[in-house]
Structure formats: C-alpha cells, structure tokens
Amino acid sequence: MASVEDYIITIPDFPEPGIMFRDITGILDSGEGLQLSIDELYKLIADVDFDVIAGAEARGFIFGMPLAYKACKPFIPVRKKGKLPRETYEQTYDLEYGTATIEIHKDSIKPGQKVVLVDDLIATGGTIEAAAKLIEKCGGEVVKIIFLMELEGLEGRKKLAKYNVESVLKYPGK
Numbered sequence: 001m002a003s004v005e006d007y008i009i010t011i012p013d014f015p016e017p018g019i020m021f022r023d024i025t026g027i028l029d030s031g032e033g034l035q036l037s038i039d040e041l042y043k044l045i046a047d048v049d050f051d052v053i054a055g056a057e058a059r060g061f062i063f064g065m066p067l068a069y070k071a072c073k074p075f076i077p078v079r080k081k082g083k084l085p086r087e088t089y090e091q092t093y094d095l096e097y098g099t100a101t102i103e104i105h106k107d108s109i110k111p112g113q114k115v116v117l118v119d120d121l122i123a124t125g126g127t128i129e130a131a132a133k134l135i136e137k138c139g140g141e142v143v144k145i146i147f148l149m150e151l152e153g154l155e156g157r158k159k160l161a162k163y164n165v166e167s168v169l170k171y172p173g174k
Helices: 031-043 059-071 126-137
Strands: 009-012 020-023 052-056 075-080 088-095 098-105 114-122 141-151 165-171
Touching: 031 059, 031 141, 031 165, 052 059, 052 126, 059 075, 059 114, 088 126, 098 126, 114 126, 126 141
Parallel strands: 052 075, 052 114, 114 141, 141 165
Antiparallel strands: 009 020, 075 098, 088 098
C-alpha cells in the first residue's frame, strides 16, 4: 500500500540551492494520493471535539474543504487581504522579505466555537500563527492545528507552542 510520502515530489535546489522543495501536486493529480492524504489528515482530528474547520489560502482550502465535508462541519476561509467582501479582522505577519496580511470575516466564527486549523505545510509558522490570532479575535478557540507536511529545520512549531499541532509527514531540514 502506498503512503502519502510516495506522492510528494521532492525537487532539490528549488527555489534556491540547498532547499528541498516538497511539491504536493503529485498528491493532487492522483485520486489515490488525494484520498490517502485526506484520510491521514482526518485521523489527526477524528477524536477532537470541534465545531469548525478553517484553512489558510490557498492550500489550506485544498485540504480543509474535504475534511470539513467528511466531518460534516463548516469550512471558514482565511484569505489574503482584500479578497473577502464583508467586514473582516486582519492580521499582519512577517515574511522572509517583508510582511503579508490575511483576513477573516468577523462573523464567520462565533464566540466559543472550537476550531481546527488546516494547512498543507508548516515551515516558519508565520501564516498559521496569524490565522490562529484571527480566529481568537473572532472569539473562537483553536483546539488543533494540522498540516500535511512539516519542515522541522525551520522550527515553525516554536511559534505555535501554545497550540496542539500535528503533521502527517515530518521532514528534517528546510
């Protein structure tokens, strides 16, 4: 039987020398790979008490939507600034070269709701930390954060130390 890792395409030295890029398109262009990935992510939340799944644009949508469907829970998008039409909360965070801002509708998460956050990859943790802060601004409680992959060498877990974080796959290095 195949594993999720069998569908990850590793591209050395992209986008720069020394980086091992983990490409998820091998999962996306395989029905079996996609199903296996969703099943493995679902195992990480099967015993969690939660009300809502939220995902960060854009790959958090890819994995979060099928999880929400499988769990029969709402899905809340966390989007880049300027993409949501109603009143939003926004959160700015640091990138390697600059900053970025993400938003969530103010009314998308009700006070007290328990939220699972989903993304494809944890690298430095900045995006998902910002997403967690947005959920908390709405009055929600982040009960778990899950990732398909984790790049351990970038130590993103340190930013998320106060949260319950799990990943399906862990890769040493960057």
